Amino acid sequence: MAGVTEAGEQGGADARGATAMVEVCMKVNGHAVTMSVPGAERLLDTIRERLRLTGTKEGCGVGECGACTVILNGRAVNSCLVLTAQCDGAEIVTVEGLAEDGEMHALQRAFIEHGAVQCGFCTPGMLMSAKALLDADPHPDRDEIRQAIAGNLCRCTGYEQIVQAIESVARQAGPSEDRGLRKDHVEGGCESDGGQGS
């Protein structure tokens, strides 16, 4: 097959374009960021330690708890299982991207009103799973809500209040509620590159 000999004559793997550091351009909470990161860097670490957006939490680090949930191209994902290297051109929303012009998101208000926050560690992940659900379907039923947060553990076990909070927002939602990612909102602290430690 064409190219076999050519590849065979190449030197190391880096000769074929694989590198230890990778350039990544992405949008985080509507804000464009460009940086160079180690290949193995997780999206979670980029968000917390480079961009200093520490609302996103690390729980288990293996995709079991959902504390690190963010919205990647419109879908909820565990940021501990995503390589930042895979996010070139991606749009990401973290919990810091929920509030708009200093106003809390309806989900954030509902969580407070329904006592859906106890220790608070799972809350950012819960909010992002709930937002991804409501963005896709503004009127989910109770079962769909429970399914959507099935990958988010709350060790305080306050699930009932969380489900009620999401239900209350779903009830308020009009037929053409704001959908999709906001692109105009600028978050502080997004431009820094190379921040280390937490």
Added chain:
Amino acid sequence: MTQMEVYRPTCLDDALQYMWHCSQAQGNAARPIAGGTDLMVAARHAAEDAGQPAIWRVVDISGLPEISGICVDGDEVCIGAATTHTEIEESAVILATAPFLAEAVATIGSRQIRNRATIGGNVMNASPAADSLPPLVALSAMATLASVRGRRRLSVSELVTGPYRTAAAPDELLLDVRFRALEPGARSAFIKVGRRRALAISRLAAAVAALFDSDARIPDIRISAGAAFPMPCRIDQAEQVLLGSVYSAELAEQAGREAARAMVSATGVRWSREYKEPVLAAIITRAIRQCAAKEGLDVWPE
């Protein structure tokens, strides 16, 4: 975390070139990453394992259009390896042609996992508990492997050669899985037993597809199980109980018992037998009865 050298190919040929190139270096084959839901967990633990190379060569295949999406290709349904479980569970094509495959992948992990994890990863990770495998094997699905040396097709049951082992060479990438749609009117069911309802790994799973004719006779039946056999397979002994016969709940029970007997003779008597034997018999029976209930020939088993 294990260090990684990440290659981001712009097309399939690029990815295959890179994989071939890496395969020439002893012991440091490229690892394809798509959803990363297995690979990232493995990378976390590999740093402590002396047998692992210090730097992993990782090739990101998640964005490759050549291996993403679901299409109907002649009389085959083709699912690209980089298609996510969410895409499969929501696909009108899959719901129409192999509903138990959609049911099976909908039980994997959580919403966040299914939004990233792919069917290619589920197959190639080759966990005995991989939930896509029982329906794929029941469908007699074929897999397409590619490398710069060419392409080849083999059945999914030949591809998976043992727990976490496949027949793929270090430079080969899974492109797709393909199967013939179930006959119009065929019924299918998938049942999973996990330690809890969400985010659970299968302790056992059952996948059944059955076709009933107007006399309740069964001209086609496919039975497969997850986390039961060393290699995924159709359970011929159980299928033979029903094939060509007129359906009855008693036959469904007999097929369940045959399936459990086949599991024990394939794996030997293990510590888990006391649990697994009756449970596999029960879920195989239940999956057959669910197919019959959808046909109006039985009541939905509780």
